[in-house]
Amino acid sequence: xxxxxxxxxxxxxxxxxxxxxxxxxxxxxxxxxxxxxxxxxxxxxxxxxxxxxxxxxxxxxxxxxxxxxxxxxxxxxxxxxxxxxxxxxxxxxxxxxxxxxxxxxxxxxxxxxxxxxxxxxxxxxxxxxxxxxxxxxxxxxxxxxxxxxxxxxxxxxxxxxxxxxxxxxxxxxxxxxxxxxxxxxxxxxxxxxxxxxxxxxxxxxxxxxxxxxxxxxxxxxxxxxxxxxxxxxxxxxxxxxxxxxxxxxxxxxxxxxxxxxxxxxxxxxxxxxxxxxxxxxxxxxxxxxxxxxxxxxxxxxxxxxxxxxxxxxxxxxxxxxxxxxxxxxxxxxxxxxxxxxxxxxxxxxxxxxxxxxxxxxxxxxxxxxxxxxxxxxxxxxxxxxxxxxxxxxxxxxxxxxx
Amino acid sequence: xxxxxxxxxxxxxxxxxxxxxxxxxxxxxxxxxxxxxxxxxxxxxxxxxxxxxxxxxxxxxxxxxxxxxxxxxxxxxxxxxxxxxxxxxxxxxxxxxxxxxxxxxxxxxxxxxxxxxxxxxxxxxxxxxxxxxxxxxxxxxxxxxxxxxxxxxxxxxxxxxxxxxxxxxxxxxxxxxxxxxxxxxxxxxxxxxxxxxxxxxxxxxxxxxxxxxxxxxxxxxxxxxxxxxxxxxxxxxxxxxxxxxxxxxxxxxxxxxxxxxxxxxxxxxxxxxxxxxxxxxxxxxxxxxxxxxxxxxxxxxxxxxxxxxxxxxxxxxxxxxxxxxxxxxxxxxxxxxxxxxxxxxxxxxxxxxxxxxxxxxxxxxxxxxxxxxxxxxxxxxxxxxxxxxxxxxxxxxxxxxx
Numbered sequence: 001x002x003x004x005x006x007x008x009x010x011x012x013x014x015x016x017x018x019x020x021x022x023x024x025x026x027x028x029x030x031x032x033x034x035x036x037x038x039x040x041x042x043x044x045x046x047x048x049x050x051x052x053x054x055x056x057x058x059x060x061x062x063x064x065x066x067x068x069x070x071x072x073x074x075x076x077x078x079x080x081x082x083x084x085x086x087x088x089x090x091x092x093x094x095x096x097x098x099x100x101x102x103x104x105x106x107x108x109x110x111x112x113x114x115x116x117x118x119x120x121x122x123x124x125x126x127x128x129x130x131x132x133x134x135x136x137x138x139x140x141x142x143x144x145x146x147x148x149x150x151x152x153x154x155x156x157x158x159x160x161x162x163x164x165x166x167x168x169x170x171x172x173x174x175x176x177x178x179x180x181x182x183x184x185x186x187x188x189x190x191x192x193x194x195x196x197x198x199x200x201x202x203x204x205x206x207x208x209x210x211x212x213x214x215x216x217x218x219x220x221x222x223x224x225x226x227x228x229x230x231x232x233x234x235x236x237x238x239x240x241x242x243x244x245x246x247x248x249x250x251x252x253x254x255x256x257x258x259x260x261x262x263x264x265x266x267x268x269x270x271x272x273x274x275x276x277x278x279x280x281x282x283x284x285x286x287x288x289x290x291x292x293x294x295x296x297x298x299x300x301x302x303x304x305x306x307x308x309x310x311x312x313x314x315x316x317x318x319x320x321x322x323x324x325x326x327x328x329x330x331x332x333x334x335x336x337x338x339x340x341x342x343x344x345x346x347x348x349x350x351x352x353x354x355x356x357x358x359x360x361x362x363x364x365x366x367x368x369x370x371x372x373x374x375x376x377x378x379x380x381x382x383x384x385x386x387x388x389x390x391x392x393x394x395x396x397x398x399x400x401x402x
Numbered sequence: 403x404x405x406x407x408x409x410x411x412x413x414x415x416x417x418x419x420x421x422x423x424x425x426x427x428x429x430x431x432x433x434x435x436x437x438x439x440x441x442x443x444x445x446x447x448x449x450x451x452x453x454x455x456x457x458x459x460x461x462x463x464x465x466x467x468x469x470x471x472x473x474x475x476x477x478x479x480x481x482x483x484x485x486x487x488x489x490x491x492x493x494x495x496x497x498x499x500x501x502x503x504x505x506x507x508x509x510x511x512x513x514x515x516x517x518x519x520x521x522x523x524x525x526x527x528x529x530x531x532x533x534x535x536x537x538x539x540x541x542x543x544x545x546x547x548x549x550x551x552x553x554x555x556x557x558x559x560x561x562x563x564x565x566x567x568x569x570x571x572x573x574x575x576x577x578x579x580x581x582x583x584x585x586x587x588x589x590x591x592x593x594x595x596x597x598x599x600x601x602x603x604x605x606x607x608x609x610x611x612x613x614x615x616x617x618x619x620x621x622x623x624x625x626x627x628x629x630x631x632x633x634x635x636x637x638x639x640x641x642x643x644x645x646x647x648x649x650x651x652x653x654x655x656x657x658x659x660x661x662x663x664x665x666x667x668x669x670x671x672x673x674x675x676x677x678x679x680x681x682x683x684x685x686x687x688x689x690x691x692x693x694x695x696x697x698x699x700x701x702x703x704x705x706x707x708x709x710x711x712x713x714x715x716x717x718x719x720x721x722x723x724x725x726x727x728x729x730x731x732x733x734x735x736x737x738x739x740x741x742x743x744x745x746x747x748x749x750x751x752x753x754x755x756x757x758x759x760x761x762x763x764x765x766x767x768x769x770x771x772x773x774x775x776x777x778x779x780x781x782x783x784x785x786x787x788x789x790x791x792x793x794x795x796x797x798x799x800x801x802x803x804x
Contacts, residue, residue, distance in 0.1 A: 015457045022458075052481055055417045056424075057488040064487070067495050068480035071473035078470035079454055085466070086459035093469050098544070142500070 001166040002034040006156035009043035010173045011230035012076050022083035034124050038134040038156040041072025062107035070144045073133035081131045091129040101137035109148035115162035150211035157214050161221025168223050175229035176237035179253040179398040185390050187399035195242040198252050201341045201375045205255035250344035251396040256389050261313040261333040265326035267301040287312045291370045336385035339377040358395040403568040404436045408558035411445035412575045413632035414478050424485035436526050440536040440558040443474025464509035472546045475535035483533045493531040498538035505539035511550035517564035552613035559616050563623030570625050577631035578639035581655040581800040587792050589801035597644040600654050603743045603777045607657035652746035653798040658791050663715040663735040667728035669703040689714045693772045738787035741779040748775050760797040
């Protein structure tokens with residue numbers, strides 16, 4: 001098998017951990033696999049460099065930031081390669097350039113345009129373990145570029161796609177995707193396999209394991225992605241296409257996002273285009289509106305409600321007050337979004353009604369609802385949110401057998 | 403004028419110092435010059451990375467070390483570029499690759515093969531301040547290489563040569579070349595101009611200002627080199643070709659090297675080729691023999707004496723004892739080498755006799771002598787070495803007027 005293994009900053013956070021990574025890579029190689037490793041900068045390094053740059057400028061040039069920030073991954077890749085060589089393995093570190101990773105020229109948030117795999121294919125055919133400096137590539141001008149947040153994951157997924165790897169393992173400090181946050185529900189179970197679409201829902205609902213960009217790319221390139229821990233031997237979670245998952249549960253997991261706030265407009269002015277005006281103004285100000293409900297009040301006036309991320313509430317407030325679009329404005333950050341995710345619900349009715357019944361039985365009021373083919377999200381009072389998660393987790397029978 | 407300015411690790415040792423460097427560069431630019439800056443890694447960074455590598459391997463692969471070590475200069479060049487941009491200057495950082503520095507493939511001690519100046523010329527013609535990451539280049543395979551000790555100086559001199567710069571300023575923490583070590587003779591005077599050949603003698607005699615590799619390259623490429631301090635506004639010392647120095651003093655300075663030891667062989671065995679055998683064995687063991695004297699003793703037996711660097715004495719001892727080449731072996735590390743340097747002495751007799759008279763007047767015995775066209779070196783008892791330096795410094799009238 002050809003396996004791409006990506007180790008994040010925490011996994012290579014100090015020299016001992018880099019040695020542990022070397023041991024783990026060696027073990028995979030000994031098992032007969034071809035290995036391409038992708039590494040991040042040692043944890044803290046990138047932030048240190050960002051701090052250095054901030055000392056000189058509030059708005060340093062993106063191109064210079066890329067020159068600066070791309071150094072950390074190079075250090076880790078060289079160190080890991082040295083560790084592997086010392087253990088007797090034929091390893092070689094490759095910068096993004098030498099790995100053939102080409103990007104557009106949007107410095108600090110470049111997109112991978114294509115990967116020239118010639119060099120990597122040659123090194124793999126020679127039996128070498130390749131250690132790629134993640135997070136970076138080169139522009140058409142040959143300048144170093146970086147891929148932005150989660151960039152090393154992207155490097156790994158893109159390389160796995162281009163090299164047609166059998167597996168792309170993303171090592172972090174958590175050992176996979178759980179049916180819900182184990183800190184909320186101790187019986188939360190690690191999910192063995194999950195589809196790309198479900199993972200995308202989980203990621204956008206606040207699960208920190210993987211960023212959407214990486215999952216989207218994995219889906220597009222049909223890369224079998226595994227998220228697992230570099231600190232344990234536990235099997236992780238495989239993220240793959242739906243067809244690869246034989247027994248698809250109806251509901252895969254419950255997500256909770258407390259970073260939610262609600263804006264309520266009562267007695268919205270009766271002017272044409274007022275709603276459009278509200279939402280286009282919010283969009284212009286980069287405020288992410290999530291759920292929206294509109295209804296007609298008892299007196300015939302319209303009421304409008306929508307949710308925004310809690311940290312964008314202050315901006316939203318200012319804008320709404322300036323717009324002066326309604327008689328009454330209310331803002332509430334004591335809400336949370338509880339979501340049920342599962343590709344199985346496409347073909348099964350009754351998922352929603354189970355949710356509504358469960359919450360009602362627990363005396364939890366549902367303030368807003370939105371649904372997609374594979375997700376039901378509900379806004380509830382924040383203080384009931386953990387109870388909502390636990391009761392739904394049980395209602396769909398997601399817990400570990402004890 | 404086109405000026406190349408090189409700042410070493412101490413000069414860019416922290417963020418405040420990098421800002422100071424930016425101010426200094428800006429001042430040169432404001433004076434109407436075109437500027438190419440060459441920077442080292444922040445002091446301590448390279449040693450930190452070497453320590454990291456040593457944690458994994460006693461003998462890490464040179465190619466990986468280059469990947470590792472080349473990161474430090476990239477960081478400094480980006481930071482300095484950001485600082486200059488913030489001050490309103492159009493600056494750009496260039497890696498060794500982007501500066502067009504091509505080397506052979508002897509990793510960690512590569513030699514510059516040629517410089518493709520197209521990119522630098524273009525940037526200079528656009529009025530940009532170029533900030534080059536020193537110490538690095540690329541091999542014919544496109545891999546990063548580093549130039550070894552003093553590599554950033556070499557980068558600067560080579561760039562100055564290739565770009566036909568008017569001046570190459572090497573900034574360190576000392577403000578130039580002195581007639582002798584000011585810690586020994588407080589009246590030591592900074593030398594305004596000195597020839598390449600004299601500087602080469604000074605460097606090989608233990609002056610720490612510049613390494614011979616850089617001076618040799620400057621001589622070869624006819625680069626006007628200035629060594630000066632980044633911490634003061636003092637003028638430095640110009641190192642240039644002899645013809646550029648109008649009033650050449652007969653003696654330029656006095657150098658002292660205490661890192662010397664003597665090996666004496668009495669009654670060397672009367673075998674053909676015994677001396678050749680001794681010196682070839684020492685050479686094979688990388689022991690640098692400096693002065694050699696041979697004479698015939700009273701009894702007709704040959705005596706042989708030579709000097710080696712003090713830190714190589716132990717090895718030399720072992721080898722001499724194994725060779726068993728003489729009846730008597732003596733080792734003495736309490737000696738020092740005092741040297742008089744000056745291109746003027748080529749055309750002036752009497753320099754040597756002044757030295758001998760001066761030392762004799764001070765009761766200092768000269769144990770060995772070697773001379774070149776522009777240098778007289780004498781081995782004396784270490785405890786008299788400072789006295790020798792001071793009395794010679796006065797005899798040639800090198801001191802500052804007080």
